[in-house]
Amino acid sequence: MSNTPRKTALDALHRSLGATMTDFAGWDMPLRYGSERDEHVAVRTRAGLFDLSHMGEITVTGPQAVDLLDYALVGNMSTIGPGRARYTMICQEDGGIVDDLIVYRLGDTEADLPKYMVVANAGNAQIVLDAITERAAGFDAEVRDDRDAYALIAVQGPESPGILKSLTDADLDGLKYYAGLPGTVAGVPALIARTGYTGEDGFELFVAPEHAEKLWQALTDAGAPVGLIPAGLSCRDTLRLEAGMPLYGHELTTALTPFDAGLGRVVKFEKAGDFVGREALQAAAERAETAPPRKLVGLVAEGRRVPRAGFSVVAGGEVIGEVTSGAPSPTLGKPIAMAYVDAAHAAPGTKGVGVDIRGTHEPYEVVALPFYKRQK
Amino acid sequence: MSNPQQLRYSKEHEWLSGAEDGVSTVGITEHAANALGDIVFVQLPEVGDTITAGETCGELESTKSVSDLYSPVTGEVTETNQDVVDDPSLVNSAPFEGGWLFKVRVSEEPKDLLTAAEYTEFSGS
Numbered sequence: 268m269s270n271t272p273r274k275t276a277l278d279a280l281h282r283s284l285g286a287t288m289t290d291f292a293g294w295d296m297p298l299r300y301g302s303e304r305d306e307h308v309a310v311r312t313r314a315g316l317f318d319l320s321h322m323g324e325i326t327v328t329g330p331q332a333v334d335l336l337d338y339a340l341v342g343n344m345s346t347i348g349p350g351r352a353r354y355t356m357i358c359q360e361d362g363g364i365v366d367d368l369i370v371y372r373l374g375d376t377e378a379d380l381p382k383y384m385v386v387a388n389a390g391n392a393q394i395v396l397d398a399i400t401e402r403a404a405g406f407d408a409e410v411r412d413d414r415d416a417y418a419l420i421a422v423q424g425p426e427s428p429g430i431l432k433s434l435t436d437a438d439l440d441g442l443k444y445y446a447g448l449p450g451t452v453a454g455v456p457a458l459i460a461r462t463g464y465t466g467e468d469g470f471e472l473f474v475a476p477e478h479a480e481k482l483w484q485a486l487t488d489a490g491a492p493v494g495l496i497p498a499g500l501s502c503r504d505t506l507r508l509e510a511g512m513p514l515y516g517h518e519l520t521t522a523l524t525p526f527d528a529g530l531g532r533v534v535k536f537e538k539a540g541d542f543v544g545r546e547a548l549q550a551a552a553e554r555a556e557t558a559p560p561r562k563l564v565g566l567v568a569e570g571r572r573v574p575r576a577g578f579s580v581v582a583g584g585e586v587i588g589e590v591t592s593g594a595p596s597p598t599l600g601k602p603i604a605m606a607y608v609d610a611a612h613a614a615p616g617t618k619g620v621g622v623d624i625r626g627t628h629e630p631y632e633v634v635a636l637p638f639y640k641r642q643k
Numbered sequence: 644m645s646n647p648q649q650l651r652y653s654k655e656h657e658w659l660s661g662a663e664d665g666v667s668t669v670g671i672t673e674h675a676a677n678a679l680g681d682i683v684f685v686q687l688p689e690v691g692d693t694i695t696a697g698e699t700c701g702e703l704e705s706t707k708s709v710s711d712l713y714s715p716v717t718g719e720v721t722e723t724n725q726d727v728v729d730d731p732s733l734v735n736s737a738p739f740e741g742g743w744l745f746k747v748r749v750s751e752e753p754k755d756l757l758t759a760a761e762y763t764e765f766s767g768s
Binding site: 501602 | 680684686708
């Protein structure tokens with residue numbers, strides 16, 4: 268692979284908008300267009316438009332597509348109804364998390380041929396593709412790399428349903444959270460999914476790369492009157508952090524099982540058949556039940572210095588944990604962090620917890636996640 | 644963007660005003676403010692501190708990172724800008740004006756401070 272970052276179909280557009288670009292997982296992506304705080308607030312209160320074309324799409328088809336996914340992933344894929352989506356994970360044999368994923372079941376009816384789209388994080392897409400391909404041995408299923416087949420544009424925020432409605436005849440009112448349907452948006456064929464990574468209502472639109480610019484422009488024009496602005500990866504990170512959503516490489520790594528990350532609910536032992544990691548995950552589930560090691564908690568600063576990934580969490584002069592993500596929260600107006608801390612200090616309201624910020628122990632309040640939940 | 648002609652600049656992206664009664668004002672450039680992104684916290688030296696050219700005297704925290712603040716000159720701090728402590732976004736919105744950081748009675752000035760034209764060439768903007 269070359270070291271030159273890949274460019275999305277919207278690259279020229281980002282540059283014409285004056286975006287600050289950044290190399291993210293081998294892609295040249297917009298970090299922010301103006302103030303990342305303004306972009307964050309726009310998504311919370313109005314709408315933001317994201318280019319997420321770096322995400323990795325893998326299509327799985329064939330008579331045994333669902334059997335393969337049930338074996339390769341930790342969730343129960345056979346219970347995903349047509350047009351629905353599921354948050355799940357792919358684990359190693361030792362239970363370590365390879366990636367977190369969204370699996371979309373395409374097609375409208377039970378009678379349609381099984382077709383699933385697995386969406387992986389950009390930095391893990393090749394690893395996930397390789398793992399599913401390897402695990403497909405013996406299954407009558409085809410695993411296809413569709414990374415180049417899609418551009419992904421997300422419109423997120425309370426105004427996003429109205430904006431999208433003005434551009435499509437698709438039944439958005441009938442489209443539930445974690446569901447997707449094929450449709451036409453601004454004359455462009457798209458898979459319209461009600462998913463996102465911001466803690467707000469919103470949509471992710473999978474389209475052919477050659478249609479991306481047209482769709483982006485149409486969404487910009489339709490959204491401008493209600494305050495939609497383009498939004499970069501910087502605010503996507505603070506939005507997901509406020510919403511308590513984990514990020515691979517921060518809260519999730521191969522060194523942790525889903526149970527360590529407080530996400531054991533994604534592992535479905537009751538499903539039929541074996542799956543990769545079952546034995547190790549069963550042991551991890553018991554450990555989490557009886558002798559939990561560290562727990563993932565929220566921390567809210569009393570001061571204004573910002574905790575960053577890798578900073579030590581301290582109590583009584585001892586290191587009791589480590590920050591995995593931290594940022595100033597535009598919504599709370601204070602620095603926040605997610606951190607793994609020893610179970611003894613993990614209860615919300617635990618006193619005397621701090622973060623070592625360049626040698627100074629700044630006081631922090633332990634809180635339950637998420638930091639922010641939208642009013643429905 | 645343009646870097647004001649009357650200021651001089653350090654390679655650590657601070658600007659320094661001409662002295663009035665021996666006291667100069669210090670801030671960071673628009674180029675630096677843009678590169679940092681939204682600034683959310685500033686820690687400034689205290690009034691009365693002696694600061695040294697090229698050494699750190701505070702920090703600037705943005706959404707994504709924390710950066711050291713370097714003093715462009717050697718001298719004694721005479722005043723700090725409480726407005727930017729209360730509202731660090733001033734550094735982004737008005738880096739050469741309301742977003743100034745501190746004032747310093749200059750005792751020694753390095754020889755290698757840049758003119759506006761030289762800094763524009765150095766920073767590329």
